[in-house]
Amino acid sequence: MIEPDFLRTTRTAYDAMAARYAELFADGLEDFPLDRAMLGAFAAFVRADGGGPVADLGCGPGHVTALLDSLGLDASGVDLSPEMIAIARAARPDLRFEVGSMTALDLADGTLSGAMARYSIIHTPPEQLPRICAEFHRVLAPGGHLLIAFQAHDDPSELAESFDHKVALAYRWSPDGVVALLTEAGFTEKARLVRAPMADERPFPHAHVLLTRT
Template sequence: MNPTALKEHEGAHLDATRQSYDTVAADYARFVKDPGALDPVSRAVLSAFAELVTSSGLGPTADVGCGPGKVTAYLTGLGVSAFGVDLSPKMIELARAAHPGLRFEVGSMTALESGDGELGGILAFYSTHHLPPAELPQVYGEFYRVLAPGGHLLLVTRVGEEEHQRRTYGYGDGDPAPFDSYRLPADRIAELLERVGFAITAQTLQAPDEGEKRPVVSFLARKPTTAEAP
């Protein structure tokens, strides 16, 4: 795809995702579990990430695709200086109302507002799967760009054989909302993260929970310091 066509395509699918999450935002906020009620492995991974970013002494942590901000607030409770970024203005409205002391911004992980090397951490918690796989190198490249050397990424997503799924219903009994989701094998995600420069420090694979078909992978990855870079 030439750059102009790619830009148009990118705009169209981001608009569609934004519109769908705007439609379901209130239902989603009711539906999604409080992180404190998540399974022990998910909480352990979030705790490990929190410890890594707080002990690094680097900049703040962006929760990209933060939705209603529950995980942003959970990280804050673990001592992380966290803020949220989401494509959906409705989600950001709900996040601000629920957590008035925290910072939430409308934005896209395809082009983050943060400057080069400004952040100590990036969390992408079930938020990267709406992006077509061809765009992941750019998005992972954005994560790498905004992290300070020595900064940490936690990426949590469902995995599967390369597939594209279109779902037309929302959360709860809200209005119909189309969602495109793309699943990749964990090895493919690891390869793409390493290709932009990340060093993967830990990986967990969790069996699908009840009612789900796909396992969940969590990657902890680090941007090497200048001294460590190859």
Template sequence: MAEVYAEYARALLDVMPFDRAMFGVFAELVRDAGLGAVGDLGCGPGRLTAHLASLGVDAFGVDLSPVMIEIARRTHPELRFEVGSMDALDVPDGSLGGVLAYYSIIHAPPEHVPAFLAEFHRVLAPGGHLLLGFFAEDRSGFVVEPFDHKVSLAYRWSPDHMAGLLRQAGFAMNASLVREPAANERFQQAYLLAVKPAGTGG
């Protein structure tokens, strides 16, 4: 599946203007803060790591799949990619200027997600930024719902619920975007931009 996905996703960003806009804002905030590199967590074949690098961000990728990391290294030999788990990163406390988690927590059972968010908070420097992308449902009363993803069981979240978890993990919200599904998509897509407040410990 890794090779198939890498080919499928290679040019997706070209037809996703809302996503590009969020990446542009995120990259600008990270550059202006000047607090360190960005970890693209759950980077897959590295396409977004490379996109961030093209926006002037010092970015590296981490993924649980050795095959994905092999593809990323082959496709983007100028960038750094490592095998690792998002809830146990080999990164010192407070050492990153940004974290991108773009559809990389969608397969995690809801009870595991707070541990991922806590790890993102740990590795970010105070003033560092987080951009989170996931499948969404923005109707009242919706919290979380599993669905049949092509890879494995995945979950949709209420953006408000996810924002609440981010606040519980110590983040402050900066912006949120919920867009309607494109022609080839089934669900709304959500993007949350948060910051680890300055003066916060590692």
């Protein structure tokens, strides 16, 4: 199958900057207490339902996969960028990391208890997002939990707004629009947190949405 351009461009860009990205986030989410709060809630819901496999989709260098592991989850990571995966494997040889794409995951139907997509839809062209939502639904078991985080914008009439990004063309998303797509794909929203940007972030709000696969 011919690979869409946006996947090739995104992979090439993250391969080139993987080492720098890993250094930037070497201290995990120490400075992001609200992000950690949503991760903690996600982990608590997965654990309360008996645990089970959780995938960090678009895991980058695996720093948040490691955090999920520290929260008692059976966490593994998937990323488009082989360089990111090499860094993740070197940092945490005890965890599973695989190269792959959220557009066509190499996971059997209904195998996950939890899935997280943290800032990994950022380079997805809006018309491709329904396909990714369908993949999230396919790989999660009924009752499974999804945590999705992304840079947001305030206009509910526009699903996505593009912005210049040093890696590749990027999109920020309407939280209502993303939730509507996920609802169509078979999810129910449980909670959302929209936080202000931190001092060294672009002046965009950040959305973290927790949903359950119905």
